[in-house]
Every structure is written in C-alpha cells, then in structure tokens.
Amino acid sequence: MDAAVRELSYSQAIQEAMAIAMEADERVILMGEDIGVYGGAFQVTGDLIDRFGPDRVMDTPISELGGAGVAVGAAVTGLRPIFEFQFSDFAALAMEQIVNQAAKMRYMLGGAVSVPVVMRFPGGSGTGAAAQHSQSLEAWLGHVPGLKVIQPATPHDVKGMLLAAVADPDPVMIFEHKLLYKMKGPVPEGHYTVPIGKAEVRREGRDLTVVATSLMVHKALEAAETLAAEGMDVEVIDLRTIRPMDRETVIESVKKTSRLMCVYEGVKTLGVGAELSAMVAESEAFDYLDAPIVRLGGAETPIPYNPELEKAAVPQVPGIVAAARDLIRGAR
Amino acid sequence: MPVEVIMPKVDMDMATGRISKWFFGDGAEVKKGDVLFEIETDKAAMEIDAPASGTLRDISGREGVDIAVGAPVAWIYEAGEAYAGAPAQQPAPAAAEPAKAPEEARPAAAVPAVPPAAADTGGKVRATPLARRLAQEAGIDLSAVGGSGPKGRVTRADVLAWRPPEKPACTAAAPAASPAPAPAGPSDEQVRRLFAEGSYEVVAHSNMRRTIARRLVEAKSTVPHFYLTVDCSIDALLKLRTELNAAAPVADGRPDFKLSVNDMVIRAYAMALRAVPEANVSWTEEGLLKHRHADIGVAVSVPGGLITPIVRSAEIKTLSAISSEMKDLAARAKDGKLKAEEYQGGTGAVSNLGMFGVREFAAIVNPPHATILAVGAGERRPVMVGDEVRGATLMTVTLSTDHRAVDGALGAELIGAFRSYIERPMLMLV
Numbered sequence: 001m002d003a004a005v006r007e008l009s010y011s012q013a014i015q016e017a018m019a020i021a022m023e024a025d026e027r028v029i030l031m032g033e034d035i036g037v038y039g040g041a042f043q044v045t046g047d048l049i050d051r052f053g054p055d056r057v058m059d060t061p062i063s064e065l066g067g068a069g070v071a072v073g074a075a076v077t078g079l080r081p082i083f084e085f086q087f088s089d090f091a092a093l094a095m096e097q098i099v100n101q102a103a104k105m106r107y108m109l110g111g112a113v114s115v116p117v118v119m120r121f122p123g124g125s126g127t128g129a130a131a132q133h134s135q136s137l138e139a140w141l142g143h144v145p146g147l148k149v150i151q152p153a154t155p156h157d158v159k160g161m162l163l164a165a166v167a168d169p170d171p172v173m174i175f176e177h178k179l180l181y182k183m184k185g186p187v188p189e190g191h192y193t194v195p196i197g198k199a200e201v202r203r204e205g206r207d208l209t210v211v212a213t214s215l216m217v218h219k220a221l222e223a224a225e226t227l228a229a230e231g232m233d234v235e236v237i238d239l240r241t242i243r244p245m246d247r248e249t250v251i252e253s254v255k256k257t258s259r260l261m262c263v264y265e266g267v268k269t270l271g272v273g274a275e276l277s278a279m280v281a282e283s284e285a286f287d288y289l290d291a292p293i294v295r296l297g298g299a300e301t302p303i304p305y306n307p308e309l310e311k312a313a314v315p316q317v318p319g320i321v322a323a324a325r326d327l328i329r330g331a332r
Numbered sequence: 333m334p335v336e337v338i339m340p341k342v343d344m345d346m347a348t349g350r351i352s353k354w355f356f357g358d359g360a361e362v363k364k365g366d367v368l369f370e371i372e373t374d375k376a377a378m379e380i381d382a383p384a385s386g387t388l389r390d391i392s393g394r395e396g397v398d399i400a401v402g403a404p405v406a407w408i409y410e411a412g413e414a415y416a417g418a419p420a421q422q423p424a425p426a427a428a429e430p431a432k433a434p435e436e437a438r439p440a441a442a443v444p445a446v447p448p449a450a451a452d453t454g455g456k457v458r459a460t461p462l463a464r465r466l467a468q469e470a471g472i473d474l475s476a477v478g479g480s481g482p483k484g485r486v487t488r489a490d491v492l493a494w495r496p497p498e499k500p501a502c503t504a505a506a507p508a509a510s511p512a513p514a515p516a517g518p519s520d521e522q523v524r525r526l527f528a529e530g531s532y533e534v535v536a537h538s539n540m541r542r543t544i545a546r547r548l549v550e551a552k553s554t555v556p557h558f559y560l561t562v563d564c565s566i567d568a569l570l571k572l573r574t575e576l577n578a579a580a581p582v583a584d585g586r587p588d589f590k591l592s593v594n595d596m597v598i599r600a601y602a603m604a605l606r607a608v609p610e611a612n613v614s615w616t617e618e619g620l621l622k623h624r625h626a627d628i629g630v631a632v633s634v635p636g637g638l639i640t641p642i643v644r645s646a647e648i649k650t651l652s653a654i655s656s657e658m659k660d661l662a663a664r665a666k667d668g669k670l671k672a673e674e675y676q677g678g679t680g681a682v683s684n685l686g687m688f689g690v691r692e693f694a695a696i697v698n699p700p701h702a703t704i705l706a707v708g709a710g711e712r713r714p715v716m717v718g719d720e721v722r723g724a725t726l727m728t729v730t731l732s733t734d735h736r737a738v739d740g741a742l743g744a745e746l747i748g749a750f751r752s753y754i755e756r757p758m759l760m761l762v
Contacts, residue, residue, distance in 0.1 A: 258462050258488060290462040290488040291481075330481045330489075 003188040011044045011181040013155035014120075017162040018045070018082060020191050022052055025080065028166060029056045031071050032084030032120075033064075041086040042122055042181055068094035068119070072102045072171075075117040080166055087133045088121030088175060091140070102171040103146030114169040118162070124177035124215060124265055125310055131302035134310070136266035138175040138213075142242040142275070148172045148196055149243040153217040155185040157240060160194030168196065177215040177265075199246035201253065205235035207328045209253040211276050212263040213239045216315060220263050223320035232328050242272050250276065251285045258290035259327055265314045268297025294327055296320060334407040335384040338458075338483055339393065341401040343373045343672035347478035348398040350539060351405065352377060360388045362408065369393070369405070372539055376639070376675075377668035386410045398539075400475055402458040402484025459486035466491045540637040551696050555615075556735040559694045560743050562751055563726045566710050569596055569757040570725060576651070589652040593710065593727075594630075594684050598654050599760050600753035601705055602626035602646035604746055605680055611746040612679050614700035615737040621700070629678035629701060630658060632665045639665050640698065642678045651760065686710060692728040702737040703746065706730045727754070 008016065021028045030052075035045040036059040049057040060067035064085060071083035085091060091098065102115045125134035142149045148170060152158035158176065165172035202217060203224050212220040217238040224234040235253055239246070254260050260280055262273030273295035280286070280293065296315040304310050326332045339349050349371040356362055356369075367379045368388070382388075386408040393405025457474045459467070463486045467474045470491070477494045479486035537545075573591050580587035605612040605626040614621040626647040629640035641661035643654055664670050680702070683695045686709035695706040710727040729750070733743045753759055 258460075287461050287465040290460045330487060332482065 003190045003192070005186045005188050007184045008155050008159075008187040009181065010155045010158055010176070010183050010185070011042060013159040013185075013187045014044050014162060014176070015046050015048065016187070017159040017166075019048060019051065021080075021082075021163060021166045022048075022056060024191065025166075026056075027078065028080045028082065029058065029074070030082050030084070031058045031060050031067060031074075033060055033062055033067065033086050035059060035084055040084060042178065044120075044122075044181070045084070064090045064093035065097060068097035069101070071117050071119070072097050072105075072115055075102075075115045075171075076105065076113050080116050080118075082118040082120065082162075082166065084120045085122065087129070088123035088137055089132050089135050091121060091137055098141065098147070098171070098173070099144050103144045106170065107146060115171050116166075116169050117171045118165045118168075118174065119171070120174045120176060122178050122181075123175045124179060125298075125303045125314055126179045126215075128305065128307060128310065129178075130305040134303035136175070136177075136214075136264070136298060138173075138242055139266050139271045139275075141173045142272065144243075146170070147243060148241070149175070150196055150241045151175045151177075151214040152194070152240060153177075153180065153214050153238050155183065155187045157194050157200075157238075159187055160192050161196060161240070163191060164193040164196050167193065172196065175214065179215055183218075194240075197241045197244045197246055199240050199249040200238045201235065201249065202238045203234065203236040205233040205257065207233045207257060208259040208261060208324055209235045209237060209250070209257045210261045210263055210320070210324065211237045211239055211250055211253075211273075213242065213272055214265065216263045216265055219315065219317050220320055222317050223324060226317070226321050227324055227328075230325070232325065234324060234328075239272070239276075242275075245275065245279065247279060247283065251280060251283045254280050254285040255288045258288050260285075260289070261294040261296065261320075261324060261327060263296045263315050263320055265298050267300060268295055269300060271295075271297050273297050291327055291330065292332055294323055294332060296323055334389070334409045334413060335386070336404045337368065337383060337388075337393075337406040337408060339371070339399045339401050339403050339405055340380060341479065341484045342371070342378050343376075343676075345478065346373050346401055346672075347476070348400050349373050350398055351393050351395050353395060354391065356388050358389060358391050362386065362388050372668075373672075376670045376672070382408060384408045384410070386413070400457065400484075402479055402486075403456065457486060458484055460488065462488045463491045538636050540639075544637050547698065548696055551698055555697050555699060557694075557697060557732050558735050558740065558743070559730050559732055560740075560747050561692060561728060561730040562747050563713075563728050564751045564754040565715075565724050566593070566727045566754060567725045569593070569754055570710070572757045580652075589655050591651050591655050592658075593686070594682070594707070595651055595655040595658060596757065596760065597684065597705075597707055597754070598628050598630060598643055598646055598658070598682055599649070599651055600750055600757075601680065601682055602628050602643075602649075603753050603760065604749035606647040607749045608742065608746045611703060611738050611742050613702050613737045614679065615702060615734055620737055623679040626680060627678045629675075629681035629698070630661070631681065631683040631695075632662050634666050634668070639670065639675055640678065640681055641665055641670055641675050680704070682707060686727065692730055694730045695732050697732050697734050699734070702734040703743070704732045705747075705750070706732065 018030060030045060034041060036049045036054060036057050039046045045057060068083060071081040074081045102117055106114045123136050138149055138151060141147050150161050150172065152161045162174060165174060203221055210220045220236045224236050227234050235257055237249060237253055262276045264272045266272060277293045277295060296319065299313040301313055303313055352370050352372045354369045355367050362382045364382055364385045366382045368382045370377055370379050389407050389409055391406040393399050399405060458479060459474050464474060466488060472491060472494060474486055477486050477490050480490050481487050573596065577590055580589050612623045612626055625645040627642050627644045628646045629642050631638050631640050643657055646654055678701055681698055681704040683704060684707040685693060686707055689709050692708040693706050695704040697704050708728040710725050712723055713726045714721050715724045731743055731747045
C-alpha cells in the first residue's frame with residue numbers, strides 16, 4: 001500500500017527520518033551541540049528530546065573533535081549515532097576523527113569493525129553568515145576513501161537518504177544546504193530509503209547535461225525553464241551522492257546530449273565539478289562530446305559578508321542560463 | 333604558454349584562407365590589436381589583429397597558400413617567456429596543392445574548381461571528440477570540413493552538414509551511366525596543347541575567381557532558368573531623378589544625395605518583390621523560404637571579379653538611404669573590405685550593365701536568390717503610340733528565374749510590377 005504523501009519542509013523531513021530511525025532501533029542516538037532543549041542551531045532536531053529523552057538526544061560540549069570522537073567510538077561499540085555539526089565549516093575541527101578514524105577503521109582492522117556513524121553538516125552560503133559559516137566543503141570529505149558523502153536536494157530525498165545512511169554499515173556524511181531547510185516538498189509517510197550512490201535525472205533534455213548538487217539543482221532547473229522558452233532542451237541531473245559518484249547516469253546522459261556543464265557551490269578549483277569533468281573525459285562519453293566541458297562553481301574567494309558579493313561568489317540562475325546558452329550555441 | 337595565432341574563420345562557408353601579406357616578421361615585437369597579416373578569403377580581404385602582445389615566432393603560415401581554418405600560422409611569446417624552438421603543434425598546413433597527378437591520370441575528365449579541401453594540417457584540425465568520431469566512422473577527412481565553432485572548431489553539426497565536393501559526373505569509372513552527364517570539358521593539358529608554347533602566360537586563379545567559377549557552374553547546371561524580357565519607358569524616372577537631385581539639401585557645399593538610375597532600379601525591384609511576395613523566395617529541398625523582406629544583392633564589379641553586396645530591406649528604405657548605402661558598399665567592395673554578412677544571403681539580385689552601353693542581357697541566378705534582374709542601358713528608341721511613331725527613352729530588363737521556385741506567370745507578374753514602379757516612379761516615394 002502506498003504511504004500517504006504530505007508537504008514537509010526539508011528540516012521537518014530530516015527530523016521525521018531521525019524519529020523513525022530512533023523508534024525502529026534503540027541503538028540510534030542523536031548527538032551534537034545544542035540539539036537538545038534548544039532544538040539545534042537550525043531547529044532540525046526540534047522537540048525530539050521530549051520524545052526520546054536526554055539519553056538518546058545528547059548535547060555535546062563545544063568541541064567538535066570531542067563530539068565526533070565520542071560518536072565514532074559509540075558507533076564502533078555498537079550504537080548508531082547521528083552527529084550534527086552546527087555548521088559544516090566546523091568539520092575542520094573534527095578532521096582527525098572523520099578522516100583518520102572513522103574512514104580508516106574498517107580497513108585497518110581487517111573488517112573486524114565497522115563505523116556506522118552518520119554526520120550531518122549544514123553548509124552553503126546565502127544566509128549572511130560570512131566566511132567561516134558559509135562554505136561548501138563536501139569535496140574535502142569526498143576525497144577520502146572509506147566515507148560516503150551525500151547532498152540530498154529535496155525533502156523527499158533527505159528523508160530517504162538519511163534513513164539509508166542510518167542503515168549503512170559505514171560512515172556517511174550528509175551535507176545539507178542551509179537554504180534548503182525551509183523548502184517544502186512531497187514526503188511520503190513512514191519508512192523508505194533513497195539509495196546512496198544513485199543520481200536522479202530531474203529533467204530530461206537533449207541539448208545539454210547539467211549535473212548539479214544540492215541547492216544548485218534548483219537553480220539549474222530554474223535556468224532550464226528559461227532556456228526551454230528559448231528552444232533549448234536541458235537535462236538536469238541531481239548528483240545526490242558525491243562519493244561514490246554515479247558514473248552510469250552521468251555518462252549515459254552526456255552520451256545523449258554531447259555537452260556537459262557542472263554546477264556546484266563549492267569552490268570551483270579541485271571541486272565536485274573537476275571530478276565530474278575528469279570522469280566524463282576519461283569515459284566512453286569522451287567520444288560523444290561536441291563542446292568543451294564547462295564548470296560553474298564557487299569563486300576563488302572566502303564567502304563575502306556583503307550580501308551582493310555573497311551572491312556573486314556562487315553560481316546564480318542568470319549565470320547558469322548564459323553559460324548554458326553559450327555552450328549550446330557553440331560559442332564556447 | 334605562447335599564444336597561438338590561427339587562420340580565423342571570417343566567412344560562413346570558409347574552409348581555408350590565404351595570407352596575402354604579413355605585416356611583421358619572425359622575432360618582431362607586436363602589441364595586441366596590431367594588424368598581423370591580411371587574409372584573402374573567397375570573397376574579400378581582411379586584416380587580422382594580434383591576439384596578444386609579445387614576440388612573434390614560428391611563422392608557419394606562408395603567404396599565398398591555402399591554409400585550413402583554425403590551423404596555427406604563428407605563435408606569440410610573452411615578454412620573458414622562454415623560447416625553445418617551435419611548439420609541439422606542428423603547423424604549416426599548405427592546403428589543396430594543385431592536383432597535378434590526378435589530372436594527368438584522367439585526361440578525359442574535367443577537374444572542376446573544387447573548394448580547397450584536403451587540408452594537410454598534420455592531424456591538428458581543431459574538432460570536438462564527437463566530430464572526430466563521426467568523421468572517422470563516415471570516412472570523412474576532418475581537415476576538409478570547415479568548422480563553425482570558436483577558432484574554427486569542427487562540431488557534430490559541421491560533420492553532418494558536410495558534403496563531398498561534386499565530382500564530374502562523367503568519369504572513367506562511370507562512363508555515360510548517369511542520365512544527364514555534366515559536360516566534361518577538355519583537360520588543362522588539352523587546352524594548353526591548342527596554343528603554341530610561349531604564346532600565353534598562366535595567371536593563377538585567385539580565390540575569388542575559383543569561387544565565381546564554382547558557384548556559377550553549380551547555379552547554371554542545377555537551377556532551371558527561364559527568362560522574361562520587357563522594355564520600360566524611363567522618361568518619367570529620369571525627370572523625377574533630375575528633380576530630386578536638384579532638390580537635395582546642400583550641407584558644406586555638397587548635396588545630401590545624388591540618386592543614380594540604379595538606386596531607383598533597386599528600390600523598384602524591392603517594391604515589386606513586396607508587391608509579389610510569392611516571388612520573394614528561396615528554394616530549399618524541405619520547402620520554399622518565403623522572405624519577409626526584400627534584400628537585394630547588387631552585382632559590383634571589382635578587380636579580378638565581382639561581388640554582390642546586399643541592400644537589406646530595400647523595400648522599406650528611402651531612395652536616398654539606398655543610394656548612400658550603395659555608395660558605401662561599392663567603395664568597400666572595391667577595396668575588398670566587405671564583411672561576410674554584407675554579401676551573404678539576399679532574396680533577389682540586380683545586375684546592371686547599362687553604364688557599359690549593353691542593351692540587354694540575361695544573368696545567372698545566384699542561389700539562394702530565386703530571381704535576378706539584368707538591366708540594360710536606357711536609350712532613345714522609336715516607339716509606336718497608336719499609329720504614330722514617337723521617341724521614348726527605353727530600358728530593357730531581363731528577369732532570370734529559378735523555375736523550381738517561380739513559374740512563368742508569377743515571373744511575369746513580378747517584372748510587370750517592376751515596370752509599373754519604373755514607369756510611375758512617384759510610387760517609389762510613397
């Protein structure tokens with residue numbers, strides 16, 4: 001029987017996923033700074049402390065390294081912690097636990113243990129939170145074998161992917177764009193999963209493949225509508241997972257459209273788009289390319305505080321439209 | 333990295349270009365924007381600017397040879413940039429060397445002026461991976477395909493649109509098999525043998541001459557022509573022209589305009605095409621292109637050939653506007669300075685040999701035009717008015733028509749409309 005579908009916001013969908021996971025499995029616990037009585041820096045955990053109590057919704061001290069270490073240790077010893085960072089920027093403080101412990105342990109101990117921890121990272125710019133609270137650092141973690149790194153772009157996907165992450169035996173890093181939290185969308189009731197490692201074609205098209213991540217999926221879809229009015233038919237792929245990357249969906253699409261543009265908010269150089277571009281150039285899709293690959297990524301700068309500069313530092317719809325138009329018309 | 337200087341694509345169907353003159357030599361210091369060299373395309377000469385500042389090195393694009401579009405012709409090194417010999421990209425692509433051997437091997441077959449194709453660019457054709465794969469699968473030599481992308485890059489669309497140069501229908505391999513074999517003319521060798529050694533000199537063909545030859549052979553052998561001739565009385569037109577020119581406002585001692593008969597012919601023809609829109613068309617296999625404006629190509633004689641710059645939307649332009657535009661186009665045509673978009677396209681054409689005293693002639697339709705109007709000299713002739721003989725100034729015009737697109741009665745309607753504007757020229761002022 002099909003579950004009823006309601007409109008939920010992205011943050012409500014996360015909260016619902018966490019509640020479902022906690023009800024189904026008492027090993028699932030939440031950890032993070034101010035996630036208890038305060039309800040989380042972005043109110044994502046909300047009142048879960050009232051439903052599950054402080055033993056399962058644990059406030060941690062203001063030490064990301066300490067909190068992450070406790071979460072990794074708890075995972076190794078049998079719990080299924082979901083650890084929330086207040087801002088993804090603070091991943092920098094916890095890198096030892098994420099990169100050298102969580103990602104390595106299964107490998108170094110010959111498979112004797114696994115680290116089923118989920119870490120949630122509110123990221124991205126657009127909230128006026130300036131240089132230390134606005135970055136998109138998913139590519140950092142995407143570089144590390146042993147981690148899975150996902151960027152759900154819709155309420156439906158974030159619930160399903162979070163439930164898939166909780167069930168995953170290995171560490172899963174979820175990057176949630178802060179501007180998505182209030183976005184509403186259809187979300188089925190009850191338990192379901194959205195597979196990690198599988199991209200989604202959000203819009204089919206013949207003239208150009210745009211592979212976008214997170215908030216940029218929505219900007220790319222908006223740009224595609226504008227371009228459709230001009231007679232250009234753009235395919236938009238929501239990458240959803242940056243490690244492991246869904247080669248097949250991207251490559252098949254590029255073979256169809258012969259053009260690739262990557263749109264992502266992280267700094268352009270050495271980012272997700274660099275990996276996508278190289279993956280396509282190395283694949284059999286190379287012989288189908290009829291134009292150079294184009295990347296639209298974040299500017300080579302810290303995110304500015306000035307609101308206009310902040311907007312200018314990451315791809316916006318008019319820029320996506322212009323670049324796509326040039327690419328399709330053969331001006332690049 | 334040194335900056336590559338390439339043979340640019342300045343014309344839509346340009347596959348190769350020829351450098352007529354370098355303005356700098358190897359080792360010269362150039363500034364971005366300096367005129368580096370002049371190229372001669374099929375139809376015009378054009379100056380090409382330096383893409384960067386620095387030292388010019390490795391000039392491989394020789395003067396006077398056909399060079400594939402997109403091929404490097406030189407490199408510019410930044411100040412202080414180490415120069416370690418020619419960069420890896422080995423250029424110097426002489427395209428389309430005159431094919432001597434095949435000519436001798438096939439003495440009976442004409443070797444028509446094919447567009448310079450088989451460009452040997454040492455495998456350095458700029459092309460997308462998809463274009464390369466498609467060309468390889470189809471057995472097409474990429475260097476023969478003109479690229480429409482940036483810097484002449486060949487794309488999928490270019491490969492798909494490419495057609496092999498037309499072979500003479502009558503060759504040794506297919507003797508008289510085709511239903512309508514194109515007449516195979518004598519070979520170069522056979523022609524030369526008809527004349528005593530030393531009794532002539534060989535003048536190499538310019539690109540323009542080859543283009544004229546190719547396009548007119550194509551037009552006359554693929555477009556089914558028919559011709560309609562009428563006499564137009566131009567006494568009223570000459571009178572109006574005199575009055576208009578006398579009334580031209582004078583600024584700085586010069587009249588604002590000086591209309592020619594040809595300006596009025598252009599306007600009348602454009603208005604006739606507007607009045608008979610079914611004749612303002614272009615033939616394509618898919619369907620007839622019915623044009624919304626009358627863009628008139630006007631044949632202009634230039635040294636070494638002719639070119640037809642276009643007066644766009646001439647049906648809505650005033651006579652003085654057409655006149656000043658024609659003066660400018662003709663002057664720049666003679667200097668070889670027309671831009672490609674100024675002589676490409678057009679929905680009809682006018683060719684006027686009246687100034688040479690030619691009484692009447694028939695012109696060759698130049699696709700995409702469906703018609704061309706050949707205009708003879710205005711001259712005093714006796715005409716019958718009732719039973720009396722009177723003198724009148726008459727101008728004989730002949731309309732050549734692409735019968736695929738325009739039938740006889742429609743052509744007659746068009747030339748009739750033209751005559752009525754010429755004979756009642758006040759209508760051209762409203």
